[in-house]
Amino acid sequence: MRRRTVLFMPGFRLALPDxxxxxxxxxxxxxxxxxxxxxxxATKRQARDIAAFCREQGWPQPExxxxxxxxxxxxxxxREDYDRLxxxxxxxxxxxxxxxxxxxxxxxxxxxxxxxxxxxxxxAIVVAVAGPHPDWRKPRQAWNVVRRAILDxxxxxxxxxxxxxxxxxxxxxxxxxxxxGVRPYGYRKVTTLVDGKAHTxxxxxxxxxxxxxxxxxxxxxxxxxxxxxxxxxxxxGAATVQGGGWTNRTLKGVLTSARISGRREHxxxxxxxxxxxxxxxxxASDRLRALLTDPSRRTVRVAxxxxxxxxxxxxxxxxxxxxxxxxxSRPSNTRGGRYVCSGPAGGCExxxxxxxxxxxxxxxxxxxRLTAPAVGEALRARGSADAPRAGLYAALDxxxxxxxxxxxxxxxxxxxxxxxxxxxxxxxxxxxxxxxxLDRLNEVSPLDGLPVGDGEALRAExxxxxxxGRRAILATILDHVVVAPGSKKVNRFDASRxxxxxxxxxxxxxxxx
Numbered sequence: 001m002r003r004r005t006v007l008f009m010p011g012f013r014l015a016l017p018d019x020x021x022x023x024x025x026x027x028x029x030x031x032x033x034x035x036x037x038x039x040x041x042a043t044k045r046q047a048r049d050i051a052a053f054c055r056e057q058g059w060p061q062p063e064x065x066x067x068x069x070x071x072x073x074x075x076x077x078x079r080e081d082y083d084r085l086x087x088x089x090x091x092x093x094x095x096x097x098x099x100x101x102x103x104x105x106x107x108x109x110x111x112x113x114x115x116x117x118x119x120x121x122x123x124a125i126v127v128a129v130a131g132p133h134p135d136w137r138k139p140r141q142a143w144n145v146v147r148r149a150i151l152d153x154x155x156x157x158x159x160x161x162x163x164x165x166x167x168x169x170x171x172x173x174x175x176x177x178x179x180x181g182v183r184p185y186g187y188r189k190v191t192t193l194v195d196g197k198a199h200t201x202x203x204x205x206x207x208x209x210x211x212x213x214x215x216x217x218x219x220x221x222x223x224x225x226x227x228x229x230x231x232x233x234x235x236x237g238a239a240t241v242q243g244g245g246w247t248n249r250t251l252k253g254v255l256t257s258a259r260i261s262g263r264r265e266h267x268x269x270x271x272x273x274x275x276x277x278x279x280x281x282x283x284a285s286d287r288l289r290a291l292l293t294d295p296s297r298r299t300v301r302v303a304x305x306x307x308x309x310x311x312x313x314x315x316x317x318x319x320x321x322x323x324x325x326x327x328x329s330r331p332s333n334t335r336g337g338r339y340v341c342s343g344p345a346g347g348c349e350x351x352x353x354x355x356x357x358x359x360x361x362x363x364x365x366x367x368x369r370l371t372a373p374a375v376g377e378a379l380r381a382r383g384s385a386d387a388p389r390a391g392l393y394a395a396l397d398x399x400x401x402x403x404x405x406x407x408x409x410x411x412x413x414x415x416x417x418x419x420x421x422x423x424x425x426x427x428x429x430x431x432x433x434x435x436x437x438l439d440r441l442n443e444v445s446p447l448d449g450l451p452v453g454d455g456e457a458l459r460a461e462x463x464x465x466x467x468x469g470r471r472a473i474l475a476t477i478l479d480h481v482v483v484a485p486g487s488k489k490v491n492r493f494d495a496s497r498x499x500x501x502x503x504x505x506x507x508x509x510x511x512x513x
Contacts, residue, residue, distance in 0.1 A: 014057060014127060015135040020095060026054060027085055027094035028062035031104045043068055046100040053129040054098065062098055082106075086118050095124040102128045102146060103153035112150035116143055185241050185254050186212045186279050202276040209279045211238050212260055215251060216280050220287055223446045223469030226251055256292050261285030270435070273397060282393055290439055311359045311470060312339060312481070319484040319497075323348040327483060329355065339483070353483050357493040362474075362481060365504055367459055369477060370452050392438045399431045446472035479505045 016024075028050035030043040043066055054062055065081040082105075088094045097119070099105050105126065106112050119126060125136050126146050134142035183189050186209050187202040215233065218224040226248040233246045240250055258265040262278030263285070280288075310329035318325050318341035325347040331337045337355045341347040406424050409415040446469065451457035462470060481503035486494060498504070 012056070012133075014133055015137050016125075017137050017139070019123065020125065020136070024059050024096055025094050026059055026062035026096040026098050027065060027088060028054075028098045029065045029067075029082065029085055029105060030100070031067045031079070031082070046104065049100050049129045050098050053127075059096070062096075063094070086115070089118055089122050089124045092122055095122070097124065097126045099126070099128055101130045102126070102149035103156075106150060107153040107157045109151055109154050112147060112154075116147065182241050184257070184259055186260055187276060204277050204279060212254060212279050216255060216260075216284055216288060219255065219291065220284065222465045223472035224466055225468040226292070228466060228468050252292050255288045258285060258289070270396065273400070286438060309467070310337060310339070310355060311467065311474070312355075312362060315362075315474060315478060315480055316353075317480050317482050318348060318351045319482040320348050320351045323351070327351070351483060351485055353486065353497065354493050357495075358483075358498065361495055361498065362478070362504060363462065363470075366474065366477065367455065367462060369506065370447070370450065370458055371455055388437075392434050395434050396431065396438075399427050399434070403427050403431075446476050477507055479507050481505065 028047065030046040030050070032042045047064055047066075050064075051061060054060070065085040067079045067081045085094065085097065089097070097105070105115060115126070118124075120139075120143070125139075125142070127133070128149070132145055132149070134145040136142045184202070186205060188205045189200050190203045191200045211233070215229050218229045218232070219226070230246045230248050230251050233251070238246065240246060254260065258270050259274065259276075260279045261282045261284070262274050262276060263270050263282060264274045278285075313329045314326060316327040316339050318327055320341070323341060325341055327339045327341050327347070329337055330340045330342070330352075332355075338352050339355055339358065340349075340352040342349050403424060406415070406420050406427070410417060410420040450461055450473075462473075465473075481498050482505070483503075484497040486497060
């Protein structure tokens with residue numbers, strides 16, 4: 001049977017200043033850095049040790065302050081009970097801080113300085129059950145002991161962090177999975193024994209991989225928004241890895257991860273070909289990453305937001321003299337609703353037009369423009385970039401292999417450190433240049449894949465795409481349409497209200513090769 005370590009000898013008495021000995025108000029603090037299952041077994045053990053120490057000293061039982069699953073090293077970590085304890089010290093409700101070990105209070109030297117300053121100002125002291133136990137009748141030497149213990153704890157944490165970081169870099173450069181956290185969507189974990197040791201790998205999950213491909217196709221080929229695809233996934237009953245419903249953020253994380261293309265990524269940089277199979281091609285992955293991380297892309301962050309129902313919302317401008325407001329949409333008794341000049345930003349409330357016939361008219365104008373020879377030539381030029389892309393992907397693989405070799409050369413002292421660092425910097429610069437060229441070639445246009453030049457096929461593709469895909473095409477080539485005021489004498493749809501000289505107004509550049 002394993003016996004617990006004795007933290008202090010029976011009969012031991014801590015040397016205290018006279019001002020404290022007659023009026024002790026202890027507070028015990030416990031902290032656990034990692035508590036994924038919420039059992040708090042370590043904090044309970046710390047609390048028992050603190051209570052036993054206070055009994056042995058003949059002190060009152062301390063009030064306990066508990067923080068669980070919180071780091072004592074990171075600057076950004078907020079610890080509610082730690083802050084409450086310091087507040088009680090400042091208010092002189094506590095004058096002795098008791099912990100199992102000094103690093104439970106903090107592993108950050110800056111935080112340690114704040115702790116010491118707070119305690120000194122309030123006339124409080126810090127005691128660690130596991131020691132060391134300084135003579136608090138000599139406060140200068142005692143505080144030096146506390147500071148030294150915190151500095152040692154910070155140095156230990158820094159060393160652990162460096163080891164973990166180096167390990168993650170090695171895994172990234174080798175294309176291996178780091179094995180931490182929840183498994184990634186689209187893959188399942190398979191553990192095998194290699195030389196007597198458990199080795200976990202990622203294997204494509206066919207059912208989830210089909211969902212990833214479907215979502216990628218909806219975004220890239222249909223031009224659907226994340227909101228539309230997320231809603232469709234939830235309607236289909238598809239669950240995330242943890243069994244919950246999909247959100248825009250969750251779906252974006254899956255689709256923008258280089259992992260689904262069989263590539264390893266570390267801190268936003270693709271470092272190597274991964275040791276698992278891809279779900280989508282590298283080209284499709286890069287197009288997804290470029291599209292979904294575009295800062296100009298409008299994203300909806302509110303759960304349950306309604307999808308667009310009207311094709312031309314945001315593209316129409318009221319042509320009534322002195323108005324010029326954007327026109328919105330409004331349901332009506334007729335099928336498809338109407339576009340009206342009104343809304344939170346104001347508007348004359350005196351101009352409206354039937355929705356369905358206007359949608360059809362602008363659709364026909366857009367499709368006619370897409371049959372222009374210049375548009376077809378530009379899109380064919382975009383497609384011809386496949387050969388350069390293949391060469392650039394091969395260059396990235398070569399650069400990653402050379403960087404891994406330099407790492408091995410440094411580890412085995414094959415090359416001097418200065419040579420390795422210089423060569424690595426040159427290769428990183430080359431990798432950034434190649435990746436920037438790939439990003440340029442992989443810029444996504446809603447016009448990609450359209451059968452330009454074939455009127456019937458173009459119309460069929462328009463109908464196949466959802467409302468988001470159609471609006472994405474409009475945003476690429478249409479700037480706005482001015483809707484002139486109607487006439488009371490005309491009780492039907494009047495196409496002349498949106499034809500030249502009123503509109504449509506096209507972008508100067510429909511596509512860029």
